[in-house]
Amino acid sequence: MTIDSVNGTVLALEAQAAPGPARAASQPSSSTDSHPLPAPAVLSDRKVDAVVEDNQIVYRFIDQQSGELLLQLPPEEVLRVMRNIAEMQKEIAQKMDQKV
Numbered sequence: 110m111t112i113d114s115v116n117g118t119v120l121a122l123e124a125q126a127a128p129g130p131a132r133a134a135s136q137p138s139s140s141t142d143s144h145p146l147p148a149p150a151v152l153s154d155r156k157v158d159a160v161v162e163d164n165q166i167v168y169r170f171i172d173q174q175s176g177e178l179l180l181q182l183p184p185e186e187v188l189r190v191m192r193n194i195a196e197m198q199k200e201i202a203q204k205m206d207q208k209v
Contacts (some may be wrong), residue, residue, distance in 0.1 A: 155179065163192060 158169040165188065170180040 162188065163195070165191065 154173055156171045156173050158171065160167050160169070165183070167188065168180075168182045169178060171177065172179055
């Protein structure tokens with residue numbers, strides 16, 4: 110899976126859904142333009158949710174038919190690490206306040 114900063118999520122999801130030769134057709138062409146526009150997304154069977162969790166925007170790509178979570182950005186593991194770091198920072202701040 111390749112993630113492009115402009116259209117990586119869309120291309121990755123299209124690549125998963127598209128059979129062999131159609132994958133190349135979904136990639137934007139870079140004939141003469143140095144910054145091509147992303148290919149139009151045809152993801153009618155997918156739903157994108159954007160929510161704020163712990164001051165972080167989380168995007169979830171969900172299959173509308175099955176309700177299955179296809180992709181979450183950032184992944185749950187990254188969110189868990191962020192929460193753990195925030196908790197450790199609070200504990201350190203409390204210990205520092207107790208020493209003063």
